[in-house]
Amino acid sequence: MRTTTKIQLMVMMFLMFFTWGAWYGQMGKYLIVGLGASGDQTGNAYATFSIASIIAPFFVGMISDRYFSAQKVMGVLNIIGAGILYFLIQTKDPDAFFWYILAYTLSFAPNLALSSSIAMNQMQNPEKEFPSIRVLGTIAWIAVTNIVGYYAIGDKVTIFQISMFTSLALGIFAFFLPDTPPKATAKASSLGEILGTEAFVLFKDRSYAIFFIASVLVCIPLSFYYAHANLSLTESHMSSVENKMSLGQVSEVFFMLLIPFALSKFGIKKMLIVGLVAWIIRFVCFGYGDGISSEWILYLAIVLHGVCYDFFFVTGQIYTDNKAGDKIKNSAQGLITLATYGIGMGIGSKISGIVLDKFSTTDASGAVTHDWTSVWMVPAGIAAVVLVLFIVFFSENKTKAA
Structure with a gap:
C-alpha cells in the first residue's frame, strides 16, 4: 500500500x-x-x-x-x-x-x-x-x-x-x-447472507448457542454504560468526566494487545468468564463510588472497560470466527453483530431509560435526582444471571461447523 x-x-x-x-x-x-x-x-x-x-x-x-x-x-x-x-x-x-x-x-x-x-x-x-x-x-x-x-x-x-x-x-x-x-x-x-442465516448451523452446538444468548443478554447492561455512565459520574461529584472516561479507551487498547497471550494461557471459557465478572464489578463500582470520598472506585469502573469489552466481545468474535470455519465465517460475524448491537443493545437502551425513570425523584423546585446505586444494581444483576448461565451450561470445544 x-x-x-x-x-x-x-x-x-x-x-x-x-x-x-x-x-x-x-x-x-x-x-x-x-x-x-x-x-x-x-x-x-x-x-x-x-x-x-x-x-x-x-x-x-x-x-x-x-x-x-x-x-x-x-x-x-x-x-x-x-x-x-x-x-x-x-x-x-x-x-x-x-x-x-x-x-x-x-x-x-x-x-x-x-x-x-x-x-x-x-x-x-x-x-x-x-x-x-x-x-x-x-x-x-x-x-x-x-x-x-x-x-x-x-x-x-x-x-x-x-x-x-x-x-x-x-x-x-x-x-x-x-x-x-x-x-x-x-x-x-441475499437476505439470508445479510441476516447471517447460514450460520444457524452453529446453534446445533449447545455451547455456542449459550454463548450467543449470553452475548445478546450482556448487551443489555452494556447499554446502561453508554447511556448513563457520563451523567452518573457527573452526579457522583467526579470532575472532568469526559477526560477521565477516555481512560476506558486507553484500557481497551492495552487489553486488546493482551488477548493473544491470554487466549493461549487461559482459553476461551475463562476469558469470557473474566469479562462477565468484570462487568459485575464495574457496575457495582459505578453504584457505590463517589468523586469526593472514593473516587478511586469510579476510576476502577472506568478502566475496567478494556477487560469488559475485549475479554467478552472481542474474544467472542474470535470464538465465533474459530467455530464457524471459512465457509460461513462472514455470515456468523454478521449474525452475532446484528443480534448484539442491533437487538441486544436496542432492548438494553429501552430498559435503561425505564430503570432510570424508576429511580428518579423530582423535588418541589423541579430538580431531578437519581438513585444511582439502585440504577447500577440492575445491570449488575443481569450480568450476574448471565454469568451463572454461562458457567453452568458453556463448555469449550474446538469443533468447527461442517
Missing part, C-alpha cells in the same frame, strides 16, 4: 470516530441536563443506533455493494448527516430530538461497514495492515472526549455542532478516497 493511501485511510478513520465520539457518550447527559428529557426519552434516543445498526447491513449489502462506489456513498451519507445535525441542534424538544437522531444514525451507521470495505480494498494483507489504520479511530475517540471534557461541554449542544462540522469534512474528504467500485458480480447480497 502506498504511503499516501495509508494516510488517507487513517484520516478517514480519524474523522469518522471523531464525529461519533463527540456525541455518543455524552448524549444522555445532554438530553437530561440540557433538554430536560426523561430516562425513557434518553433510552429511546440511544435505541436509534441499534435500529440503524439493524438497517445498515441491508443498505450496504443490497444497495451500496451492488450499485455505487463505497467512497461516494460515504461522502453523500456524511454530507446528509451534517445537514440533519444542523436541524437537530436547533431543537429543544426531546420528542422531536428522537426523530432527528434516528435520521442521523441511519445516515451514520453504514459508515462502519463502508470504511472497512474502503480500507481493506487497498490491502494485500488486511490482518497485518488494518490494525494500524483502525487504531486511529480509537485515538480520535480519546482525542474528542478529552476536548469535550477540557471545555466542559458534555451537556451542551456543542457536542453535536462538532459532529456536524467533522461529518461535513468527512463527507467532502470521502470523495477523494481511493476508488472502491461496486462488486463486479451483478448479484446483490
